Amino acid sequence: MATSRDYGEEDEMGKGQGRLPNTRPTAIVDIGSNSVRLVAYEGLTRAPTPIFNEKALCGLGKGVATTGALAEEGMARALDALRRFKKLCQLMQIDDVRPVATAAARDAANGALFLSAASEAIGCPIELISGLREAQLSALGVVSTVHKADGVVGDLGGGSLELIDVKDDDVGKGVSLKLGSLALMDSSGRSIKNAQRIAKLELAEAAPLDFLRGRTFYAVGGTWRSLAKLHMRQCNYPLEVMHGYVIPARDAVDFASLVERVDTEALVAVGAISAQRRPSLAYGAVVLEEIIRRGKPSKVVISIGGLREGLLYDQLDEEKRSRDPLLEAAREYNLLRSRSPGHGEDMIAWSDAFMASSHIDETIEEKRLRHAACLYGDIGWRTSPDYRSELALNLLANTPMVGVDHPGRAFLGMAVAYRHLGMDEDVNPQIRSLATPRLMDRARILGAVQRVAYIVSASMPGVLPRVKMLCVRGKLVLTLPPDLADLAGDRLNGRLKQLGRLIGRAPSIVIG
Template sequence: MVPPGNKAPGRLEALKPLAVVDIGSNSVRLVAYEGLTRALTPIYNDKVLCGIGRGVATTGKLNEEGVERALSALSRFRVLCDLLKIKDVHVLATAAARDAKNGREFLAAAEKTLGAPVDLLSGERESRLAALGVVSGFYAPDGVVGDLGGGSLELNEVHGGRLGKGVSLPLGGLSLMDMTGRSPKKASKLVRDAIAQIKGLDQLKGRTFYAVGGTWRALARLHMHQRNYPLNVMHGYIIPRRDAEDFVSLVERVNAEALVAIESVAAARRPLLAYGAVVLEEIIRRARPNQIVVSALGLREGLLYERLDAQERKIDPLIQAASDLNILRSRAPRHGWDLCAWTDAFMRSTHIDETKNEQRLRHAACLLADIGWRAHPDYRGEQSFNIIANAAFVSIDHSGRAYLALATSYRHMGFEHDVSPQLRMLATPRLLDRAQLLGAAMRVGYAVSAAMPDVLPKTPLVCRRGKVVLKLPREFAPLASERLANRLRQLGRLIGREPDIIIE
């Protein structure tokens, strides 16, 4: 296995920062990124809930107070981009500016304030970019992407990297609030009639609905806090269909301020929760997905993914992000790649079934195995665990996150210590078993190599004739210590094989 081509050592220093400004119906946001790569790393994130789309559905014009707030935010964003030395700024505008009579006037003022041209997206284009954001952030996505904003709802089918023909509906939270006189009950009928016309949702049964947008993220955050969920990572958070049905029904019925853990949601967004729940409930009722998965990536990330060339799009963002951390924090980054190949040979010799996704998770864990080495030895396992569990990774679910964090903590601490029983519960039994197996193998590998490159290729670890065999060249014979033997014995117990160290 070799590092992603655009992430070799030195590439990180060559990245040029860029930014995307998203002028939505409810919020105006600036996100600055370290550079245009397959694994985007935000370096600055700022948002203002302006509500420029409030009233557009009934008056046809942008909200005056919201426009003032938006222009003020854009003025600040321009200064921030100058401070960050960003010259590559992309500005997107969506439903409110698209639908309002005075939308063009506002966009002209926005361009002047920000000093950059504004791309006014059509509904179909907005749908495509949101779906590309999901493609960029999930491993083999399959289902329908729904992006709920303040002014509109965009839907698009996704299967791997292939997209359907997107649609845009005027079912955003602010629009529904205006059209129904702040009545979620009236909104329910309006949403039902509109959703009934969308034939693409017939393909969603038994698949995944990917929820994009601030209102749905707020609903998911509320659900997460009510469950006392052990991982505070929104991307990839799963709500099973039956659970989602009960939850959105509750949000519709109850005053938002009375909901448990409502303080986890920004006060300005709480009035929109019921409308987000109405839309999600109708999609679930009509399409019967097996689960709702939250995406923290959408329009902005889809735009940047679209700018990548075909070769860069093929790069695995999880491996690229792990490679970045390996370069930045490990003693010898090349050792992480040696460990990938070393464990490849070991796993093949065990004849243990390993899926393509499990292999990529193992490779990511190998690249991350030494990122905590600068910490005190007593805390390396715990610190690595926390960094990995909460890192800004994409293309990985929460079970996979638990696997990565646990494998690295086992590599440092063995199996006697359990850093987080709660997070361990997120890993499937199969991945938990694989985390222990990889952690045990890495304990052998680090005892042999001292985290230095070009050693593991000379010391293969293989299974044969009922034994797990570590081969050492003659010059490495003194490494065959009791410590190494104990680690190999521990690995052997996990796979039911006797340990053997052979000096060649």
Template sequence: MDSIPRESLEDARESAPVKQPIAIVDIGSNSVRLVAYEGLSRAPRQIFNEKSLCALGNGVATTGKLPKAGIDKALAALRRFKTMSEILQVGELHVLATAAARDASNGAEFVEAASHAIGAPISLLSGAREAELSAHGVVSGIYRPDGVVGDLGGGSLELIDVKGVQLGKGATLPLGGLTLMDASNNSPRAAVKIVREALANSRIVERVAGRTFYAVGGTWRALAKLHMRQRHYPLTVMHGYVIPSEDASDFAGIVERVNTETLISIEAVNAQRRPLLPYGAMVLDEIIRRAMPKEIMISTAGVREGLIYEMLDQAQRRKDPLIVAASEANLQFSRAPRHAEDLVDWTDRFMKSTHLEETIEEKRLRYAACLLADVNWRAHPDYRGEESLNLVENTALTAIDHPGRAFLALTMSYRYLGLDDDEVSPQIRALASARMLDRARIVAAAVRLAYLVSGAMPDVLPRTPVACLKSKVELTLPADLADLASDRLYSRVKQLARLIGRDAIVTIAG
């Protein structure tokens, strides 16, 4: 994608019909999960999410069969999910089953019983198909991915190369946490040997050298959560969290070596998942040692989001999910949604006049900032900055990394609190580069000026352009709006001008 698709923004109003919920049930080797989404969208929003840790894959590697206890728990969860889907008035229900069901000798019998319990047909995914869906999930949720996707479940590890929207051929390895526990007889030393032998001839792993490894799956998310807590990381959003490879390897080594119950913040991880942490750590550590990726990035988008992405037509797939999500928030919460679209065009013209270099990533972040600029207007004025910061820090935006999320949070803070860094969270500032901090202040200063000129109403900004003209930043008011000129307005123009090394001027057209 060489430029931001304008249809992501321009079709916002037309692409917001009443949606019927769509739900996906994922029957995995460790957990059975129901996720219901608001509707089919390029930026799907969850309205319900529940999982049951059933450990269906427990013992499959040694006995070849799904355990009765796991089957009973899974069927009970599926009956509950059927009822919940009816309560949610789900229009489409898709049910997927993965490694445990496909590998066990009694898998077919279980799938039949499971289909009856959930009241829907079940798609039994091959390893290659599971890898493909995981990759599509990463494509749907990460902007221009380039690396290898690794989806670690309880029964298997799926690997697939991804670059942009292009996928390689997927492969599956028997390296899931439950499988490793069973095959090694709970011996970490034996498990390490199994992992090394399985990855020794993986050409897909070798392709991640110097690129990004996209980690998908609950065990790796749990490891990342512990890593976050130990660093006192300022964000809680897991999607897009990046760990440099050397740091990830060191941390994985610690998790492998010590009793998991002694790890800092272990209470943040479900007790039933904790025994799997050392096995997930050793798989990640071996991948890093063997291929040396540039970094590990956590993706909460996987098989389920990949399935939704596949349901979209090509035009919908080409849309930028960050802009789609920001547009939907603008439509739902802003005073006058068309004003945000005016603001995008108004800042477009201004940025072009400054001759400041702006990358595609910086432009899409500016667009998102404009679309989100007024979503918190109903909050008390004293708390708009704080609530806007929390909104951007924690909301389910997708296709945005953590520095980008910090940029939006900073822009919102500067927009409400003023351009003084002392008022803005130093922890959030630490996530952004010097250039991003500078751009956040410029965009926020422009937004502050725009709201003083327009009152957040549409059709005003196109008539009140602001532009760099040689040594000055000039705001032009038409004659019928000349009375808007004031010391406060001039002060806002001056604030913006100073950030790019210009003087300020307000002129009346004609």
């Protein structure tokens, strides 16, 4: 099975078949305490796609907690990275570059001096973000990438930890604590016991944690992503997508405790984590464990949505903010990769009518996933027919998407895979294991519906609105207009029978 890319970590990502029309690329340069990162996006949209992503682990904030100043070595590395990023943006013809700086530059006595040199290196002014503003932007990043978020966002950087409550689109009042992984390493004298004591003291009065019990803790930041990657490898998890990865709270505490007490180099699959990141893992684990003990969430969910995504979301108008990011991303893929984008939209309405007539129970979330699967249905058409199902499954299970959890990813992949594979074959059992039996059933039904739709329309727009497929008095009836009567035949009958068997209805083709 092909592996995924975590677009919070990889060097470059793109859709591969051209760019969206009427969009201009934009870039954010995030000057943090641990890393300096450039992320270039295809455009300022509701579901922005990274087209280039590079980070430099500069350790800019190393020692700030104890010396009060940025180290010369860290500043030199950061300035080298910023000069490179400036040139990269020129090569990509990006005029809209927004650099921001956080805790390290905010807290250091020589922060202003560094920012002056950094502005010259990147070629434009740098915005120094306050701790409370950082918390708000991190929350907006989660709101923009998680469907109906409900819990507390924790953004762990090298110099600080931001905590803030989120509920749907509402963002609470945040706090910023000097509990970043590098800051904690320095202030504790590299002692885990001291770090545990400091974290407990600092988090005792963190107001957002008062309302976390039984809800979700959204973990943002590279150190926590690295911990989640190790947890994935330890569990032999079938995906490597960070966004939406769920760890039950009890498991997260046990794993954090393990990371704290053992030699980092002895951890399973630690080779997947960069050498520069490894020393901070135990301190990130200390903070995570104390948050869970103090706030008592039901689960930890990893979010790639954070400050950078929040900055983009903050620039959107209300109408764009209100759009569903999963469906926006699906429409972009449909536009770029399908034979006829209009057919995907026809497919939504056609399957709506079928589902309503069938009286198959469907939740609002399942309907949303079905609509996305209709838009993704033709993305593999350029590939060899023998490979289309595998491509669709791996692409949709692993591609960068927001607004969907891992079971939802599995549903999308299975629905489109069955559309190519047929009902007599089965999909990858590892991916299938992520979905509930109910989602599995819905994926097979939608796959069979799409198999009928594509064979009757040749993937052309305007055909499905003239062809009705409804459940009528215990039968599955496909009605063709007289001028399309010649479409009836063994191949169409065969596909209709496949669907009929899944829903327990006798199939029938009517010309009328």
